[in-house]
Amino acid sequence: MNLLTLVVLLAIGLMLWPLWQRGQRAKLQVLQYLRRECGKEGLQLLDDTVQQTGLRWRWNQGRPLAVRTYRFEFSAAGDDRYPGEVILEGRRLASLTLASHNDEGNP
Template sequence: MSELPDLILLLVLLAIIGAWLKLSRGREQAVQEARQQCRQHGLQLLDESVGLRSLRLRRLHGRVALERCYTFEVSIDGDDREPGRLWMIERSLTGLSLPTIQSHLPDLMAEHMTPPPADNVIPLRPHLRKDSRLH
C-alpha cells in the first residue's frame, strides 16, 4: 500500500526536475538570443542578466503554446542601464522590446535637426463669430 504514494511522489519530483531543466535550457536560448539582438542593434548586454519574468499561454497558428518573457539590461553607450525584454515560444523569438536609440542620439546629430521653438505657445487662428461675418 505504501508503494503508490512513493510512486506518486517520485513522479511529481521527476516532473519538477524536468520542468526546471526545460526552463534552464530556455534561459540559455534566451541569453543567446539577447546577445544576438544586442549585437545586431549596437547595444551592450549587461551582466548576462537575462532572467525569466513571466509565463503565459498564447495561441499561435491554431495551437496553444507556453510563451516565456525574459528581461535583461542593456547599455547604449556604456554609461547607462536600460531595460529590454524578449518573448519566446520554444526556440523561436516572438517579441522584442529594446530601448529607443533615437532618444540617445549624440549631440552631433542634433545640429542637423531643426531647433525647437523658443516657447511652447502654439498660435491659433482668430475665432470669428457668426454675427461678425455678416457685417
C-alpha cells in the same frame, strides 16, 4: 518523514524536472539571441543575464505552448542602463523590445 512521503516528493520532483530543464534551455536560447542582437546593434547586454518574469500557456494546434517573458538591461554607451524584454513562444522568438535609447548615451 515516512517512506510514502519521500516517494511522493520524489515522484513530483521527477515530473517537474523536464519542465525546469526546458526553462533552462529557453533561458540559454534567449541569452544567445540577445548577445548576438546586442552585438549587431553595438549595445552591451548588462550583467550578461536575463530574468524570467512570466510564464503562461496557450493552445497552438491543439497542444499547449509555453509563452515565456524575460527582462534584461542593456547599455548604449557603457554608463547607462535601459530595460528590454523578450517574449519566447515555445522555441520561437516572438518579440524583442528595447527601451528608447541613442548611441551617444543620452537618454
